[in-house]
Amino acid sequence: MDVRRTTVRDMRRSNRSVILSSIYRDGPLSRHELSARTSLSAASVSNLVSELIEEGVVEEAGSVESEGGRPRVLLRVAPTFRYVVGAEVGETRIRVELFDLAMTVLARADYPIDVPQPAVVVKHVLEGLAAVIAEAGVQPSLVLGLGVGVAGTVDSDAVVHAQTLGWDAVPLGEMLAEGTEIPIHLDNGANMLGQAEMWFGAGRGASDAVIALVGSGVGAALVADGSTYRGTRSSAGEWGHMTIAYGGLRCRCGAEGCLEAYVGAEGVLERYRQAGGSGSAVDEEAAFVELLDAVGTSGVAATIVDDTIGYLAAGFANLVNLVNPERIVLGGWAGLLLGERYLPQLREAVGKHALRQPYAQVSIELCELGRDAVALGAATLPVLRLLRDGGVVPPRSNR
Missing domain, CATH: 3.30.420.40 (ATPase, nucleotide binding domain)
Structure with a gap:
């Protein structure tokens, strides 16, 4: 293995991640603003932004006047580059929503439930996933992932421990993955509400x-x-x-x-x-x-x-x-x-x-963000993966 090549590649991806995250969280931003926020050189920002635009991850979003110079072009993450789905597993209801990358809701499905048994949860979440993809009219291959917010503790293997629900080491991530090729992301529902409110609310x-x-x-x-x-x-x-x-x-x-x-x-x-x-x-x-x-x-x-x-x-x-x-x-x-x-x-x-x-x-x-912010927060899980990877979409086999 060429250690230097790996290091350079990793550094480039890290810099792409910094730029993309800044644009997503604080944009639209100009190249000049990105350089100031990220401490990257103007040349590095220009080169990496050009890559991201060419790949369709980032797009121009108008311009603003600058002091004594040409108007500065603003950049944003392209809303339709990919799509994400978020699901809230509640005690009386399961809600599934599909968003573009601007986190605009494009489709929604709701399923009332009596008792959140694991098999029932998996059934309705997967039904909802298929329903919102169909309603929004997007290709499944353009869906970055499905994020799910659920009660209880979610460990690193997507196994859920929810004592109040009677769930003891339920392999929910594995159960969901058996029914779809779309990558699955799981986390605690309160954490997902928190992430939504911290990002957008x-x-x-x-x-x-x-x-x-x-x-x-x-x-x-x-x-x-x-x-x-x-x-x-x-x-x-x-x-x-x-x-x-x-x-x-x-x-x-x-x-x-x-x-x-x-x-x-x-x-x-x-x-x-x-x-x-x-x-x-x-x-x-x-x-x-x-x-x-x-x-x-x-x-x-x-x-x-x-x-x-x-x-x-x-x-x-x-x-x-x-x-x-x-x-x-x-x-x-x-x-x-x-x-x-x-x-x-x-x-x-x-x-x-x-x-x-x-x-x-x-x-x-x-x-x-209202009472349905858990699904929105859950949908940010695949977005977070995209930002961390610098806009590189992994093959479906590398979940």
Whole structure:
């Protein structure tokens, strides 16, 4: 092997990756701006950009006036160079979406489910993959990959451990790969919400943040110095299973007193029923909305919601004291429903539990990308691979 040739090739790919990532995350950018941002010489930027344009990865996107010279041509990643698919595996629904590289949704498929059994998940994700490709009218060979956000811990072999779902070492990546030639990427759903919000939403510009997902269950993405903190074996971020009450309510994971048992939608509705509350809705999300709507007329509903805000605030305060984030972003369908009505009350309650100095340094915001941001975040997994590889699309045999 020619070590020098390998080193030069790797350096070139690394520089392409730096340029492509800058264009994608911060573009459109001019060649001059790229040189300033990447510290690469103007000649290197010009040569590598020419390569990327010739390969169709990058395209010109208009121009801007420059001081005393010719207008500067702006560059962007070509939206239709390739396509990506993201899937959210929820506890009551599976959503699959197809995007271009500008992350514009071109097709969507939804499948309600009763219980997220692995075989059911695989069936609907693959059905959704085929459906969105057909609806968008794109060639399967132009799909970079399928990213999937799922509850639980996802190890390096795409094996899922989801205690609350009853999943023990489920080889979900392998099961999905058996049904398609499109490369499969898996990660935790809260991490995918976090990645979406950090790239495109309320987390932009923050280097240390927590993106909290509150739905049927509860999780969080911990971002430290711009990167997701995963811990020793990728299980960091299981904030929902932080003990909030010693000897408290039993959680779905089997432990007692977990935060999820008090602020997850399933736990909140169970506490409401135990307190004598009632409603006509059968669907969990509709029942949660019904509970919130009853606050003005039902003392039981008002107490349950007030307690829920208190428990959520205590959970946030623990994060403030423990990891000192500059931003906490609240998302997930139940989190958004609560935050849209009670965000000022939540912020005030966090201040009562957190230490003054780190509380003064944090802002608490709502997700900007809506309740379906997990699928968007999952779709960034194959995009990330493209950026890291400098725009080189690997053969399908090299997943």
